[in-house]
Amino acid sequence: MAHYQPCPNCASEQAEAIGFTWWGGMVGPKMFTHVKCTKCGTTYNGKTGKSNQQAIAIYVTLWTIFGIVVMTFFPSRNSNRQNNPSTAANQSNISTTARY
């Protein structure tokens, strides 16, 4: 079992690694050695013994910027899809002409 730094809140050394978080999915917690104190529930960096709040904030911000960049340079293809009004008008004219 991996040994982590003591909890910054209650100094307990009983901490367990977190496999999944809302902010980092499955990769984020591993990147920051994100662990949870089994005594008080505080989450922190098991390698440094300090809070991961700042790292999480930076991580989320970077992903937000990344998302905006992707949305800007790769817009949805649906926005480029347009109906061709001239083609639709021609088809209705043909059917109208054929009827008379």
Ligand SMILES: [Zn+2]
């Ligand atoms: Zn604790």
